[in-house]
Amino acid sequence: MSNENIFNEIDEELRSDRMRALWRRFAPFVIGGAIAIVALVAVNEGWAWYTSSQSAAASEKLYSALDAAGAGNLDDAQAQLDALAAEGSGGYPVLAEFRKAALLEEEGDTAGAVAAYDGLANSQSNPRLRELALLLAANILVDTGTLSDVEARVATLATDDGHMRRVARELLGLAQYKAGDYAAAQASFEAVINDPLAQSAVRNRMAYYLAQMLSAGTVAPEEPAEAAAEAIDAIVQGDAPADVAAEPAAEPAAE
Known part of the structure; x- marks a missing residue:
């Protein structure tokens, strides 16, 4: 075997030893990072599924309340909207509050409807929803105020x-x-x-x-x-x- 081949084998062995040493040193971090990424993806997907299922359930409750109101069952609609406002997820509780105010107006309780819209305007951090509540209250007050x-x-x-x-x-x-x-x-x-x-x-x-x-x-x-x-x-x-x-x-x- 020539001297060149002997030196090449020694270099390869040294490189192999260095790689094994580096792997032993950094393997826990690499494996831990991979596990963390997998865990984060799993948590994100799980949370997305949960929020989606919650939103779907809240949507069904809202449509059920709207159907009840459309059928003239205002008391039933009001009860369903109360439950949705208290237990719903996402933006559905706010939608429920707006529909509750509209139901009050439909029932002839214009003062209660104005108070409900005023309450929404005072509680909303979203400026567009706040403006909407103020406009709906003013629309009632054009005739009654x-x-x-x-x-x-x-x-x-x-x-x-x-x-x-x-x-x-x-x-x-x-x-x-x-x-x-x-x-x-x-x-x-x-x-x-x-x-x-x-x-x-x-x-x-x-x-x-x-x-x-x-x-x-x-x-x-x-x-x-x-x-x-x-x-x-x-x-x-x-x-x-x-x-x-x-x-x-x-x-x-x-x-």
């Missing part, structure tokens, strides 16, 4: 940077109209019309409000009230776009 009641809930939402400003301004305008503050109502409706993000159907509804106010003599016949009246004429004559003319708008609440 005072202008100050509505303002207390939507005034902060009717600002130029408010995400729900168009709905807030419409509710505010209706409450102002009901209270006899026609100039303020006109300003609220015009703010929605002039909003570049307002959809055509929403502008159409504001135009109806302003046209009614113009015909009743509660606003001066100036722009944009005249423009609103012209818009109504265009809709009646079929000159407006189909998507605008197709959706009739509500009128301001009668005094």
